[in-house]
Amino acid sequence: MTTPVIAIIGAGPCGLTLARLLECKGIDYAVYERDESENTNRAGGSLDIHPETGQRALQECGLFDAFKKYARYDDTVLSLLDKSGKQHLQIGQGRDAPEIDRKELRQILLDAIPKDKTRWGHTLTGATLGEDGRPVLQFANGVVVSGFKLVVGTDGAWSKVRPLLTQATPQYSGKTYLEARINLDSPLYETLSKSRGAGTTISVGSGTPIITQRQGNGSYRTYFGLPVPADFFKSGGKVGLQDAEATRGLLLSDFYADGWSDDHKALIRHATDFRTWPLYSLSAEDMNWTPVPGATLAGDAAHLAMPNGEGVNLAMTDALNLADKIAEHGVENIDLAVREYEQEMFPRGEETISEGKAMTGIMYGEDPQPFVEIFSAFGAGGDGEEGEH
Numbered sequence: 001m002t003t004p005v006i007a008i009i010g011a012g013p014c015g016l017t018l019a020r021l022l023e024c025k026g027i028d029y030a031v032y033e034r035d036e037s038e039n040t041n042r043a044g045g046s047l048d049i050h051p052e053t054g055q056r057a058l059q060e061c062g063l064f065d066a067f068k069k070y071a072r073y074d075d076t077v078l079s080l081l082d083k084s085g086k087q088h089l090q091i092g093q094g095r096d097a098p099e100i101d102r103k104e105l106r107q108i109l110l111d112a113i114p115k116d117k118t119r120w121g122h123t124l125t126g127a128t129l130g131e132d133g134r135p136v137l138q139f140a141n142g143v144v145v146s147g148f149k150l151v152v153g154t155d156g157a158w159s160k161v162r163p164l165l166t167q168a169t170p171q172y173s174g175k176t177y178l179e180a181r182i183n184l185d186s187p188l189y190e191t192l193s194k195s196r197g198a199g200t201t202i203s204v205g206s207g208t209p210i211i212t213q214r215q216g217n218g219s220y221r222t223y224f225g226l227p228v229p230a231d232f233f234k235s236g237g238k239v240g241l242q243d244a245e246a247t248r249g250l251l252l253s254d255f256y257a258d259g260w261s262d263d264h265k266a267l268i269r270h271a272t273d274f275r276t277w278p279l280y281s282l283s284a285e286d287m288n289w290t291p292v293p294g295a296t297l298a299g300d301a302a303h304l305a306m307p308n309g310e311g312v313n314l315a316m317t318d319a320l321n322l323a324d325k326i327a328e329h330g331v332e333n334i335d336l337a338v339r340e341y342e343q344e345m346f347p348r349g350e351e352t353i354s355e356g357k358a359m360t361g362i363m364y365g366e367d368p369q370p371f372v373e374i375f376s377a378f379g380a381g382g383d384g385e386e387g388e389h
């Protein structure tokens, strides 16, 4: 295998968008991904794709029609409840931020680049600078590669490219989401699909939010928010997630379920397929590093933030911005292209990190009112009326 001009580490939304854009521009690249194949069942829920960012990137990729085949405009509705089940807000029906499952987005992008451009089963374990001052990549399968004009770390939260550029590491927020599923064959499914219907429902509790989100196949993902140590659900932690009954028991105890309505408790009782998402974030101050010839970061690797609905959109915007700069300056001036990209990316990163922190504070708050104010201000087309849900 020859050394490509550009190495992209990670076949997530950012890396694959960049790959597709480079493919369209005729610039040589390869994607190195830890998953063994494209069939690896990568977890993660539905994503809303915004017009000026994610949708624009898909348009530039020439993939907007492919996206529209999967885009769910009926799932844009957002409802806000309190612990008792009282609805405080419902907005966003038909807004231009359609949902797509992560798996489908990945497939659209993968189908748009030649198969031999993705090197599956390549887990990057480390990146160092060689004698020429440019990156050398070491993979878990023993492969060591160098000689690229540029290495782009799009390898997400725990990027192994990041240490080449900055000492910044993600810090734990003190908050975790426990993800679970209510599948189509769940005894609760019919009731839930009638009561929750389309879109996303956020229920604000006392520091313990519950989010329910309809997926592409009609099933639901539920996120139970908990203010617990990062290792709470890990081995050696308080509860092992492989024991679903014990996990449900913990959530049904006063520790969590106190004050929640019967409908919310039913979600816990029927939850399956638990998975933990401890929320980590970089800091806004980290969004500034001295350029390193031949290396950069994009997407979560550059500006990991707590969830704020922008993560995937900004990841795809980074890819678009970087690809445009490379095309503008040419591969021979790639370090200049990267410097300009980074100067434009840093403010985006700072903003999303700050927003993620603020949004998580509100989600894990006691009171639905700050939420009502933020989302009403968006004027997202809802009636904003309170009512029973």
Ligand SMILES: Cc1cc2nc3c(=O)[nH]c(=O)nc-3n(C[C@H](O)[C@H](O)[C@H](O)COP(=O)(O)OP(=O)(O)OC[C@H]3O[C@@H](n4cnc5c(N)ncnc54)[C@H](O)[C@@H]3O)c2cc1C
Binding pocket: 009, 010, 011, 012, 013, 014, 015, 032, 033, 034, 035, 044, 046, 047, 048, 122, 123, 124, 125, 154, 155, 156, 157, 158, 159, 160, 177, 277, 298, 299, 300, 301, 307, 308, 309, 310, 311, 312, 313, 315
């Ligand atoms: C609970 C939760 C809910 C979220 N909800 C939303 C939402 O509703 N909307 C939204 O916009 N965003 C959401 N996000 C954020 C969003 O998922 C990310 O911002 C987005 O996926 C970033 O894309 P990325 O390509 O930069 O990184 P990732 O999606 O993390 O992709 C990284 C890729 O790199 C690969 N990789 C990782 N390490 C290595 C390695 N060492 N070697 C090789 N390959 C590697 C991974 O396998 C993966 O394919 C959510 C995040 C969380 C935690």
